[in-house]
Amino acid sequence: MTADFDIIRAAYAELIVRDLAESRRFYVDILGLVVTHEDDEAIYLRAFEEYLHHSLVLRQGPVPALAALAYRVRSQAEVAKAAAHFESLGCSVEHRASGATRGIGEAVRVIDPLGFPVEFFYDADHVERYTRRYDVQGSGAISRLDHFNIFTPDVPAAQAYYESLGFRVSEDIQDEAGTVYASWLYRKATVHDIALTGGGGPRLHHIAFATHERNQIVNICDTLGAYRLSDRIERGPGRHGVSNAFYLYLRDPDGHRVEIYTHDYYTGDPDNPVVTWDVHDNQRRDWWGNPVVPSWYSEGSTVLDLGGSPITITERTETEESEVTIGADGFSYTRKGEAMPEYKLGNQV
Numbered sequence: 001m002t003a004d005f006d007i008i009r010a011a012y013a014e015l016i017v018r019d020l021a022e023s024r025r026f027y028v029d030i031l032g033l034v035v036t037h038e039d040d041e042a043i044y045l046r047a048f049e050e051y052l053h054h055s056l057v058l059r060q061g062p063v064p065a066l067a068a069l070a071y072r073v074r075s076q077a078e079v080a081k082a083a084a085h086f087e088s089l090g091c092s093v094e095h096r097a098s099g100a101t102r103g104i105g106e107a108v109r110v111i112d113p114l115g116f117p118v119e120f121f122y123d124a125d126h127v128e129r130y131t132r133r134y135d136v137q138g139s140g141a142i143s144r145l146d147h148f149n150i151f152t153p154d155v156p157a158a159q160a161y162y163e164s165l166g167f168r169v170s171e172d173i174q175d176e177a178g179t180v181y182a183s184w185l186y187r188k189a190t191v192h193d194i195a196l197t198g199g200g201g202p203r204l205h206h207i208a209f210a211t212h213e214r215n216q217i218v219n220i221c222d223t224l225g226a227y228r229l230s231d232r233i234e235r236g237p238g239r240h241g242v243s244n245a246f247y248l249y250l251r252d253p254d255g256h257r258v259e260i261y262t263h264d265y266y267t268g269d270p271d272n273p274v275v276t277w278d279v280h281d282n283q284r285r286d287w288w289g290n291p292v293v294p295s296w297y298s299e300g301s302t303v304l305d306l307g308g309s310p311i312t313i314t315e316r317t318e319t320e321e322s323e324v325t326i327g328a329d330g331f332s333y334t335r336k337g338e339a340m341p342e343y344k345l346g347n348q349v
């Protein structure tokens, strides 16, 4: 059933972290996110171009996990429509009073058909927008939250669910038999607000923030080196094939994956063409052909149900991308038909 409420964009994530102070050092001291509010239980963070109260909540807890992915809808009236939609699907639905999450008005939080805790809201406190606060922006200034990426076992089914919410596909990765390994879908006019990564789920793969320039991403790497925290860098910097974005993947103190991303492309016209990549194309995930580290394919964050308990993971039944793109047996190519050289093979374990 197609939804009758209008989702605008990916808006905020709530992550459970074990040590607020250590997480604050990573997200504030190193990544430079702005603290809107902090107390003993949680820190509310925003990036420099954001004027809503937060785009990331770090909440103290015993086990690292995703507590919520939140989408902003176009009006407060849409929140009630969202609640009715998920109730009609038989999903768990929690009506949240204004202020249940600091800075957010009346909202609805559901366990969606893919097993994820997802919130829909409109009313939110406005706070100072730091767009021109060059007096406090560091060399790695982050502009805004851009997207979520989730592990889910059945990508076509998850894609159909998100299309029923009005999302459109921008790019995907398939093989010659039509198996879909990953898919990118959007509401705002960029490559994605949500990406679906085939794998055991529900698990969070990553949240992503955008910068304006590539050098800001390189500066974040230099800063991590200066703090002797280069092991926070999991993958990149590099240039994606899918999305064409310049990227960097970090792992926070609890292992949550955070992507810093810039310069994807506009998708706002009704006839925006879908780009489909061959899973054996070694430039699909890194345009320069650099291998994807194994942990990027396998590790993700547990998600919580509305009562705060971890949700059971369902394993993927179709082939895993990391299995079909091992270069050693010629399953990958830079130029179709030519065997891969020995030195740029993916997933060497």
Ligand SMILES: O=S(=O)(O)c1ccc(O)c(O)c1
Binding pocket: 147, 149, 195, 208, 240, 241, 242, 243, 245, 259, 261, 284, 285, 286
């Ligand atoms: O690695 S991919 O080029 O497929 C890719 C593209 C866009 C993303 O946001 C991402 O996380 C991964």
Ligand SMILES: [Fe+2]
Binding pocket: 147, 149, 195, 206, 208, 259, 261
């Ligand atoms: Fe991403």
